[in-house]
Structure formats: C-alpha cells, structure tokens
Amino acid sequence: MTASASTALLTDHYELTMLQAALRDGTAGRHSVFELFARRLSGGRRYGVVAGIGRALDALADFRLGEAELTWLAGAGVVDTETIDWLGDYRFTGSVWGYPEGELYFPQSPVLIVEGTFAECVILETLLLSVLNHDSAIATAASRMITAAGNRPCIEMGSRRTHEASAVAAARAAYIAGFAATSNLEAGRTHGIPTTGTSAHSFTLLHDTEREAFEAQVRALGPGTTLLVDTYDIPEAIRTAVEVAGPDLGGVRLDSGDLVSLARSVRKQLDDLGATGTRITVTSDLDEHAIAALAAAPVDGYGVGTSLVTGSGVPTSGFVYKLVSRAGDDGEMVAVAKKSADKVSVGGRKYALRRLDGAGRAQAEVIGIGAAPANDGADRTLLVELVRAGERVHTATLEESRARLRDSLAELPATARQLSRSDPTLPTIYEELR
Known part of the structure; x- marks a missing residue:
C-alpha cells in the first residue's frame, strides 16, 4: 500500500x-x-x-x-x-x-x-x-433545496467555493439528495454523476463583441447550448442570442440582479421572439430560501454553488x-x-x-x-x-x-x-x- x-x-x-x-x-x-x-x-x-x-x-x-x-x-x-x-x-x-x-x-x-x-x-x-x-x-441542505425547487432541476456548481476533495464529496451528497447534475468533472468520473456546463463571463469578455462570443459558442456546442446573457445589457443579449441561435436556443443563464423580475421580463422577451422553448436557468448565490422565493417566477432550473457546499450555513x-x-x-x-x-x-x-x-x-x-x-x-x-x-x-x-x-x-x-x-x-x- x-x-x-x-x-x-x-x-x-x-x-x-x-x-x-x-x-x-x-x-x-x-x-x-x-x-x-x-x-x-x-x-x-x-x-x-x-x-x-x-x-x-x-x-x-x-x-x-x-x-x-x-x-x-x-x-x-x-x-x-x-x-x-x-x-x-x-x-x-x-x-x-x-x-x-x-x-x-x-x-x-x-x-x-x-x-x-x-x-x-x-x-x-x-x-x-x-x-x-x-x-x-x-445532503440535508441539498434536500431542502430540492424541496424548494419542486419539479425544477438543480445543478451543483460549488467546486470553486470549497476544498478540492470536499467538492467531489459535496457533488456526490447533492446527487443523493436529488440534484440533477454537477459541474465537477472528477465527481462525474469517480461517481458517475451527470456533468454539465457551458461558459462564464470570461468567455464573453474574451471576444470583441457579445455577438462574436455567442456565435463561437453556438458553432462549438450547437443551438441547444445555454448562453450567459448578463455580462452587459440583458435585453440586448437576449435579442442577440436568439438571432445567433434561432428560436431553438436551448437556454439562457442569469447570474445577477433581481432574479424574480428579470426572469419574468426575459421570459416575455424570449416568447415574443419566438423562443418559447428556451429554458431560463438562474444562479447567483442561491440557497433554499432564495429558490423558494423564485417559485412563482418563470424559471426552469437552478445552479447552486456556495450555499450547497457549505451546507447552507x-x-x-x-x-x-x-x-x-x-x-x-x-x-x-x-x-x-x-x-x-x-x-x-x-x-x-x-x-x-x-x-x-x-x-x-x-x-x-x-x-x-x-x-x-x-x-x-x-x-x-x-x-x-x-x-x-x-x-x-x-x-x-x-x-x-x-x-x-x-x-x-x-x-x-x-x-x-x-x-x-x-x-x-x-x-x-x-x-x-x-
């Protein structure tokens, strides 16, 4: 040994x-x-x-x-x-x-x-x-989050907020509690948990324009990808995202702001643009209480990081x-x-x-x-x-x-x-x- x-x-x-x-x-x-x-x-x-x-x-x-x-x-x-x-x-x-x-x-x-x-x-x-x-x-904290989320999926994405070994263990515990996937690749390899992820704000900032960033992501990952739309102006980003990916755009992610009101305005704008099937995922320091507050908002899923890997306090x-x-x-x-x-x-x-x-x-x-x-x-x-x-x-x-x-x-x-x-x-x- x-x-x-x-x-x-x-x-x-x-x-x-x-x-x-x-x-x-x-x-x-x-x-x-x-x-x-x-x-x-x-x-x-x-x-x-x-x-x-x-x-x-x-x-x-x-x-x-x-x-x-x-x-x-x-x-x-x-x-x-x-x-x-x-x-x-x-x-x-x-x-x-x-x-x-x-x-x-x-x-x-x-x-x-x-x-x-x-x-x-x-x-x-x-x-x-x-x-x-x-x-x-x-797992106990994650279970409360799943309860608050109802039928909407939760994604574990807290690896950057804890020790690297704890991140893998946390992803496993969250999956037992009902989380749908993790962003942590080692958790995927070790425990067979589904993994997911698309891009961060740095990818948008890498390009000269938001349109160029969206075009690059869609070329690489297809129109079913999820685009991060709050780097600059959200309404403009939504219009650009649908123009680039078409009405079959898979999803958009909101990572800042008043998520309840933003989700409502984004949902209306997507529907008006014909992207009625585009999912809205929200992140930004969510815990079970924030998830519960979003119950009436037109949100399709949640990404949870810090609160999950710290047991929500x-x-x-x-x-x-x-x-x-x-x-x-x-x-x-x-x-x-x-x-x-x-x-x-x-x-x-x-x-x-x-x-x-x-x-x-x-x-x-x-x-x-x-x-x-x-x-x-x-x-x-x-x-x-x-x-x-x-x-x-x-x-x-x-x-x-x-x-x-x-x-x-x-x-x-x-x-x-x-x-x-x-x-x-x-x-x-x-x-x-x-």
Whole structure:
C-alpha cells in the first residue's frame, strides 16, 4: 500500500495515545460497541439525510498503515514501539451496522454502530465522523433545496467555493439528495454523476463583441447550448442570442440582479421572439430560501454553488462517536454512557425502526436498547448490515440512495418540507428491552 492510498492518518493524535494506553493496561481487546449519532439536528432542521456511508466504507477498506505511515509515527514520537507494531498488523475485523445512504435520521438515531475490540474501533472515530458529518450536512441542505425547487432541476456548481476533495464529496451528497447534475468533472468520473456546463463571463469578455462570443459558442456546442446573457445589457443579449441561435436556443443563464423580475421580463422577451422553448436557468448565490422565493417566477432550473457546499450555513451534522457498551471483567457486556452536562448519551447497543401508521405515514423514530423494538408489521427497520467480520457486505448505487430518500421523505408529514427552523418532525422514543 502506498502512503497516498492510506486513510489511517486522517485521524486525531489522541486516538493513538488511547490505543497505546489500552494496549499497556490490557483493555485494548475488550469487546466494545461504538455508536455514531447526533444529539440534536443542526440548524433547527426538521430532519437529517444520511450521506457518506459508501465513502466511509471505502475509507475503512483503506485504513492500513504501511511503511511510510509507521515510519512517520515512530519518527514523530506519537506512540511507542509496541503500538507501532500493533498498528503495522491492523485490519478491522469487527462489524458495522448503519442507516443506508438516503435514509433520514433524527436526534439520537444510531446512524452507525461499530462493534469489535476497543482498539480496532476507537481509532476509526475521526475518519468516520469527518466523512459523515460533512456529507450528511450537504445532503440535508441539498434536500431542502430540492424541496424548494419542486419539479425544477438543480445543478451543483460549488467546486470553486470549497476544498478540492470536499467538492467531489459535496457533488456526490447533492446527487443523493436529488440534484440533477454537477459541474465537477472528477465527481462525474469517480461517481458517475451527470456533468454539465457551458461558459462564464470570461468567455464573453474574451471576444470583441457579445455577438462574436455567442456565435463561437453556438458553432462549438450547437443551438441547444445555454448562453450567459448578463455580462452587459440583458435585453440586448437576449435579442442577440436568439438571432445567433434561432428560436431553438436551448437556454439562457442569469447570474445577477433581481432574479424574480428579470426572469419574468426575459421570459416575455424570449416568447415574443419566438423562443418559447428556451429554458431560463438562474444562479447567483442561491440557497433554499432564495429558490423558494423564485417559485412563482418563470424559471426552469437552478445552479447552486456556495450555499450547497457549505451546507447552507450548517456545514456539519453534529455527529459524535461514543462508546455505548463494552465487556466487563466477566465478559458480559455492560452499557456505558457519558453523563456530563448537556452532552448526555444513552448506553447500550441500539436497534431502530421507523414507526408507521396504517397509511404508511411516519409517526416516530423508535430505538430499542439491547434488542429490536416491537414491530407491528407496518413499521420499517432502519439499520442494515454494512461490514461483517471486517468484510464489506453492503453496496448501494447512488440511484438506489436517491430513491430511498424520495421514499423516506414521502412518509413524513407535510410540515417536514417547511424551511423555517423547528423541532424535529418525528419524536425519538426509546424502548429498553435489555
């Protein structure tokens, strides 16, 4: 394994110092259960969307320490020789259960359950949290944007507003949430997401006149292309665009100004010129609230950048990773939990289902401690097996994840689709069945 392929150092120093201490006092091999969950929904959101499971499982498979990683740890004095030797042989051999991508989560939902020895589970904390906190925040924001957009497509175009690796992950999360395409080519190559894009203002400014720029683009890409019409004077640009491409011009893009009034005037002008099928796409710092404000405007699609890749002001999901059960001296499992201040957690291995009524409407998030909650036949089990004895046993396509989210959202009451801050749409109910 090369250093560039390993994910083992995408972690915090303290995970390895805990490992060293546990190896030294003999507790490293204790059977343990860790749980990844959110105590509350960040940003007053009404639901959360799980995304990043596939990426996390890929990262887990690459969690190996090769010679380069071990040499650096030893040289930096991070841990002792015994720990270095242990890490050199590290392979995760435990099990992982979790909510599949596209599933909804609520406060205390056991989104991921990692089970194995303390040593092999504790060092996965930061890797799993970094992936799921980011991707689920993006997917949750994207889902709200899709709700606001209705039947109009959204395009992810935020690569220039975030870290280059985060841009690819954000495009993937947005696609799970229902975005139609991305501008990011690496996301297209890596994840098979449709890509799209035409031109920026620089292309117009490159040419002596706007007409010359439009003619060049239409010659290269055909009349079905989308022309950017707000570099100079919009009405003049619309007239020129239709003259150059004809009434079959594919689309125009607006990237500035009062988008509601502009969309109306542009639509009228296009129709008057005979370009009744030309689509209007708007961009310009859109978020779910701006998209909702455009609902009555004659817009055909939205391009979303900064707000999407930053979670629309909520860039993390607030997930934590806590030990909830471990073997005692007699080998029996003991529930453990943090009890400090407002960071209380609930001990015990969890099981979860979505309680549904006879019409298939979601009523509650029900969590069983120690055993699965009672299912009356209408309820839906949420946890699926992801890893068994260290081997990945779950895969899902992005299309399957998109469908899962659509189905999960359809179970919720209509109030879940409101954009204002609120309590979670579903209550979380515990059933202690140990």
